[in-house]
Amino acid sequence: MKKRTLVVAASGAALALALSACGGGDSTTTPTGEAAPAASAPAGPTGFNAGLDAVTNPSDKKGGVLKMAVTEDWDSVDPGDTYYGMSWNLLRIYGRPLVTYNPAPGAKGRELVPDLAESLGVASDGSKTWTYKLRAGLKYEDGTPITSKDVKYAVLRQLDKTTYVNGPTYFNDWLDLPKDFESVYKTPDVNTDQAIETPDDQTIVFHLNKPYAGFDNFAALPATVPIPQAKDTGIKYRDHVLASGPYKFDKVEQGKLYTLVRNDQWDQATDPIRKALPDSYEITLGVQGDDLDNRIISGDLHVDIAGSGVQPAAIASVQQDPELNARADNPIAARTWYISLNPDVAPFDNIECRKAVLFAADRTSLQTAYGGQLAGDVATSLMPPGIGGWQKIETYPSAGSDEAKAKTALTACGQPNGFETTMTFRSDRPKEQAAAESMQQSLAKVGIKLTLKGFPTSEYFTAYAGKPSYMKENKIGLATNGWGADWNDGFGFLSQIIDSRTIREAGNYNLGIKDPAVDALVDQAFAELDTAKRDALWGQADAKVMEGAYVLPAVYAKGLLLRGKGVTNQFITGAFDMYDYLALGVE
Amino acid sequence: MTAPLDVSSEETKATPEAVVSGLGGAKAIQGRSLGQIAWMRLKQDKVALAGAGVVIFLVLVAIFAPVIVGWFGHPPNEFHQEMIDTMTMRPKGGSGISSEFLFGVEPQNGRDLFSRVVYGARISLLIAFFATMLSVLIGTVMGIVAGYFGGWVDAVISRLMDIFLAFPILVFALALVGVLGQFEMQLGVQGDTLRILLLIFVIGFFNWGYIARIIRGQTLSLREREFVDAARSLGARGPYILFREILPNLIAPILIYATLLVPANVLFEAALSFLGVGIQPPTATWGAMLSAATKYYTVPHFMIFPGMAIFITVLAFNLFGDGLRDALDPKSNR
Amino acid sequence: MSDNFLDVKNLKVHFPTDDGLVKSVDGLSFALDRGKTLGIVGESGSGKSVTSLSVLGLHKGGRAKISGEIWLDGEELVSATPEHVRRLRGKKMAMIFQDPLSAMHPYFTVGAQIIEAYRIHNKVTKKVARKHAADLLGRVGIPQPDRRVDSYPHEFSGGMRQRAMIAMALSCDPELLIADEPTTALDVTVQAQILDLMRDLQRDFNAALIIITHDLGVVAELSDDILVMYGGKAIEYGSAEDIFERPEHPYTWGLLGSMPRLDREPTERLLPIKGSPPSLINVPAGCAFHPRCAFEGRTGGKAGTEVPELAETEGGHLVRCHLPREERRAIWANEIKPNLESA
């Protein structure tokens, strides 16, 4: 699966809001109220979308408290147990992975730069073996040196998905692990050198079970943030994560508050990418969404960590208030909101019936359902535009609907008068509910009658939409869904959702496309070592999926983000499509 | 009341007129049944009558919702996104209230708020009525049985009532709707029907304790009354006494508490919908509309219309129920 | 001005209700001297309790309209300020209520309630008041009064409660004592004790006593005068002897007939009065009693149309009846009295 966007854990009250994270600059929909030039403008650009591809309010001033907040708790601050984009972004202030994303605005932010490692990975054995050398003089907050063995332990540790349920499984799937290895806790004595070698304290060598040219993307995962075995307290490690970055945890009140202060053992000389400007961080959890927005507007808070955009109420304020408008950014994220069509359920086993849905769905209405122009651009493909190999696919309408073609498709399907089917959505996500309602309205126009069924997010994938047997038994044809890239390439976005070999019995995010042609393209792309060619292959796979009408892409997600008052060096990083949290400072 | 004793034959002879005229006089004074007296009182209670009027109006609105919406509105689930500013997701011009959209439109999808409020009455009243009936049914049976038979039956049922009253009801209802929702396959119903049945069950099931308590108390005192003794001495058996002698005397309290339970159930249903476990969208319910309105606190009409609908409904039932209680139970001063 | 200690003149107490004007008391007059006892007798709803309450000025809790005059020891109470009447209550005039269980506050000890009554009108310390309360309890015949002062009403038996109630009423040595159905809630044997007690106390205190009851038996031995009320009006008023020996109103006959007497055989049936008391809203036209009256036919049709006057039949004996005096006496002598005594 992909990096989660933090969604206010629906407290029954359905107060949740599902805005996406954000992506590279796209200015075709720049709204009204363009850039009110500030009188006492500091250096750097200002105005609407100024943070998309430039550093706003640049400064090297140190000191101050950076106040951040988030609407709900997140999965974990343990680098081995988190899958939230905001968390991957933020944890770099206290943890250093082997490599990381360049703290730079826009697309430059997607570039990988060495962090713990002296340089990016060195591939050998046809990209099956990757070697990294750690920098000299690295220390934890307690003064003990950081070694390559700690990195190895950290990576192996989080393979135990029974304990660390949240993180991704890339290392599980790609490392050449010995058969008898279960977990660092159960089988501590199994020799794991065939997967990861540490010939000395500075060197770490990864051995993959199949070649992968983009392994640096793995090395950038939080899983490579070092954890010394002696300090591992299992699941409780999240209560005191040992800092390798410039800040260390001071107060930890799970679900409520984290404060971080300077880590005096961190040495700027070992770290070319972090400026470490603020003296401390104050992170409040569980702040109510509207309250959070209002406090950022007033300057009481600096950053909404979730980075998924303001609540509907604040969207209007930003529209109406030029001063606020000038503080807003509207990046597009590497995330697509889409509606999957279940080819296991009649009549969607017939491509024409699937096409009928793709033609009949009102794209403009869907866009509005997902939050309007500021919340997303109408999607024409599964893969979002920020990803290499993306192409605009013009088979289906990109505004409104095409009822004539839908009817033709219905006739071709043998259901000229339409049919009935069921659609699921996450009941605590108003936008998905609106999308389902929109589908019901527009499909009714061509005779397709939808019954809507909402399920709570917490069980949506484990018990309903992510359980193919349930979907089949209950004849559920359509399901709302969303997917964001773990990193911005075709692998990072598509592999988990279109490859039929990753279909799961429960907790399934896969679209359920059992198309050998698609699987073949995925295999080809895995094997292709040339980046450009690989991107093209992913593009083809994307086109193939659309050709088969397996999915109705609704919008490429966008978020309306507010820059904090008095925050320096604030810009959108293309790596996470939200503000970069490494460079921030306070005036 | 006429003295129960009859006089001996000589005495009867002695004052024959007295007997006849006395009875006549008594009749003239006592001739009205409780129902008639209650009706007389009710007729004079303008406030209660107004409440009853509103209740009838609401019931009519619920029944004829399609007709009303046909005249004054649009289909309740129909999108009118042309009414929406796609930047702010708000209705153009703030609320969209016009002669075409009497209550304006919802943000984001532009549905006709008037139609949705009107249709919301259906769900709200349907669930409240039937849940009340369920509670009253369970509560009356449990209360009568406990009160009449006493002993261990009473002990068991009373304990049961205590347990039900000790549950955090709202949480339970919330959780139970979710748990029972999984029975879709077994029950063979789905969609709104399933949800409505589920809500009726959950709301009705948790509210019987209170009514049972009242009925039990009433039955206990009725059981000791002379006419029950009389029936018993004439050889009437349990069921006969229960249903022919005691039940008719419980109709007044049952009626009062049923009438007062309806508004409580309207609130309960709204609360469940507000917390997200009510009827599935797009079907309109007042609670769900309020829940959606929480995100748009700067769009007041969105919360005011469904909120006022709940308020007026509950108030009308309360007024009517209060009046009914005053009429049927003159001792109460409430 | 009046010569009598208590003189009630043409008292009317009317309650406007949603259903119409309730004439609870409708033109009642009577008088009473110190040391004397008046029994007011009637069925429930005859207005006897309202009469007593209005003397104490306690009817005002409702929306009663009161007119007429109530002279107490030379003071007119109907026109007096409520505050003035309040000061008299408990001190100059006191009341013993029916059903002492509900008439005493359940949350306060008996002693506390007596002490309270005493200290309203007497500036004394609690200690003194407590001593006084215990004395009073002892005086009304409660054993171990020093201990029982701290008991709650529910801890007393019915008779003891009534005694305590009497003690409370006597706490300030009232000159007028009104007892409203003082024995109704009690067992027969206890009734007799209480009546004895009241007689003794009245003698000791030399108070004017009004006993209100539906039971002629209660007042038989206690009263000097008896007032029989029906439908808010006096229908017969005279000395105890007049009422018991020479009753002239059919209603009084009925009351006498329904009076259980110790000198009768227990197997014997009582003579009930048929029908129910009249509605005070729609008082029957003419004589209020005529629908229940066995002799209504002998009035020549006046009973249903004309309200009879309360007329003196002889020496202070007043009767409100359409039947000619002679006929009344004849019926009493020939038809009623033998029946009552025969048995």
Place this chain on the structure above:
Amino acid sequence: MVTYIIRRLIGALLMLAVVSMVTFSIFFVVPRLAGVTATDFANRYVGRAATQETVVEVAKKLGLNDPVVVQYGRWVKGIFVGSEFDYGSGVEHCPAPCFGYSFVTKKPVWPDLLDRLPVTLSLAVGASIIWLLAGVAVGVLSALKRGSLFDRGAMIVALSGVSLPPFFTGLIALSLFSYGLRITAPGGAYTPFSENPAEWAYNLILPWLTLAFLNAAAYARLTRAGMLETMGEDYIRTARAKGLKESTVITKHGLRAALTPIVTIFGLDVGILLGGAILTENVFSLPGLGKYATGAIAAQDLPKIMGFTMLAAFFIVMANLIVDLLYAVVDPRVRLA
């Protein structure tokens, strides 16, 4: 008295036991009847990245395949002696009283509940004081001035109050005072009393008033009815007959008796409220027990739901007991036997 209390405490324990059994059945037995399997349960505890083997393993570790009785027994045992939870990287000890261990948050439930309690307590105590004072005052005045303009006005407001759902009044209040006029704290704001009492009160004032309004309305009606009934009692007439001043009659004799049932209802209401003011906490996003419960339900976090239900039921049962004891103190007629 002591034996009575002991007997009642045993009764309360039995009651809680039954509540726990019913709760447990609803969440663990009923779904099984609907065809939910042990692995389906386990699916809730594992992350999205879990493989099917992981799920099966977790199901086994948590004993989800055991008979329900065994699972219930384990849960009960945990309350008294604590429990051990094996989640892979070692055994996690959940000390007594262990009301469950959330596999969603990987934390024992009990400390979480204790953590949320002060919020709910703050809300309940503040609101209940306001509604008791306001409700009783209005109710008494209304009863004494029965039929007056004040009475009618107050009763109309009170009836409206009980007819207004708190999630509506709360919303209106929030959008009017917090977001519109900006004179009260926005939703979600909470500061512990120990940190800053002024801020604590400022943040809670709107939730207090919202919750209090509803209950004050109900109490005003109750008080008025009770007062009218009491003032018609014989002993009030007796008090007047003694020559007591009307004010003394009302306050000493009338109010004392009229308030007794109000106080007991108040006790029960506060007991229920301590188990979480679900609607109010949700409207104002207060991190109390009620919000915790709705969150747990949304996440289908069964151990949390169990723990919460038990705590809430505990408050209700204890409130019942305390009210009964209190009643015996206030009303001398009540004897505890």
